[in-house]
Amino acid sequence: MQGDAELAMIAGVHEYGSVKMKIPARSFIGVGKKRATAPITKRVKSGVQAIAESAETARDLLRDIGEIGLERTLKRFDSIRQPPLSQAYKAVKRGSKKILLRDKDLRDSLTYKIVRKGGGA
Template sequence: MSKARRTRSRRANVEVTEVTYLPDILRKLEELTKHEVHIGASGDQETAMIAGIHEYGSLKAGIPARSFIGTGKKKAQAAISKLAKSGVNAIVQKSETARGLLESIGQEGESRVVKNFDKIRTPSLSPLYARRKGNGKILVQEQKLRDSITFIVIPKKGRR
């Protein structure tokens, strides 16, 4: 006998009154489902390589993974969820647009990923590299990488 599967859902409680028009609400919310926000590093080929090595590590070079994008997104989930719930209500009340909400979510996610980037402490640098570098701080000299963290709102592909 299989176990009952736990599901978790997040809901935005939307208040529908006689002033609100349900088909209009559905049309506006449908616009949200057709786009998505991507948060990551943007730039040239060298920046992409550096971001990939820091995010996933490199066995060949002996560099451990120091995920700043993935962990930053996880840390931003609660704030983004709260923002999305209030944003859906604002869309229904006609004080926000779907594009505006997606932009707000992207800005929040980007700021959380940058904040996470600044706090990376583990795994520590090897003693040899720390001595050569002059300090034990991680990713400090990667200002170009930090500045490349951004978000974009794009249409979803192949869905619906």
């Protein structure tokens, strides 16, 4: 995710939970990544063959892998319903059924980035 420090903190709290704030973990990044493993593996197998045949580039394959991972993470983000919200938090949400308070900001901040091995861009 990309965004300001507050949004990063909110993402971290929702991903891992917070004992101090009594917020249970509601993983969307880790679970999204896990759910992306099978379709990414399938795409890599077809992509490596296509690269060998000069039908596509490695950059195209990497972009597709990023898109698959992002799509699965967004799908997970949109489906979070458990654990349920506390009564106090429900009052703050004013009837919204979405679990995450700044859900639009947080959802819009999710992205992927292709980097060279070793961390270079």
